[in-house]
Amino acid sequence: MIGSVAADDLESKFDLNVFPNPANDFLILDLQLEETADVRVSLHSVLGQKVVEFSEINGRQSEGKHSVSLSLNGKGISDGLYFLIVQVGEEQKSVKVNVVR
Numbered sequence: 001m002i003g004s005v006a007a008d009d010l011e012s013k014f015d016l017n018v019f020p021n022p023a024n025d026f027l028i029l030d031l032q033l034e035e036t037a038d039v040r041v042s043l044h045s046v047l048g049q050k051v052v053e054f055s056e057i058n059g060r061q062s063e064g065k066h067s068v069s070l071s072l073n074g075k076g077i078s079d080g081l082y083f084l085i086v087q088v089g090e091e092q093k094s095v096k097v098n099v100v101r
Contacts, residue, residue: 013037014088022098027070033063033088040087041070043077043097051077072099 014037017030029041039061041054052075057068079101083094 012093013091014086014093016086016093016095018084018095018097021096022100023072024100025071025073027072027084027097029057029066029068029070029084029086031057031061031066031068031086031088033061033066035063037061037063037089040085042085044083044085044094046081046083051075051082 013034015032019028021027031039033039037060039057039059041057043051043054045051054068054070056070057066077099079099082097082099084097085092085094
């Protein structure tokens with residue numbers, strides 16, 4: 001069939017939760033992976049510029065639940081609205097994050 005998509009193709013390979021929001025000094029990222037995958041997490045400005053990559057979680061991660069604290073201190077992050085971009089394999093999700101100092 002032309003234009004059809006299997007239901008399995010629509011299912012996400014991961015779930016995430018980010019808190020607190022608004023944030024001050026740190027973010028907690030709860031990440032549930034359905035399978036082992038390469039993970040990249042970065043913070044971007046509203047203009048799309050990458051502000052920081054978080055080495056705390058970046059790299060190959062095993063399936064299951066991961067909870068990590070992402071420090072916002074000492075990275076030149078000022079007050080404002082940002083997007084936390086979480087990429088697992090080829091799939092990407094973004095979460096709006098408000099930083100209030």
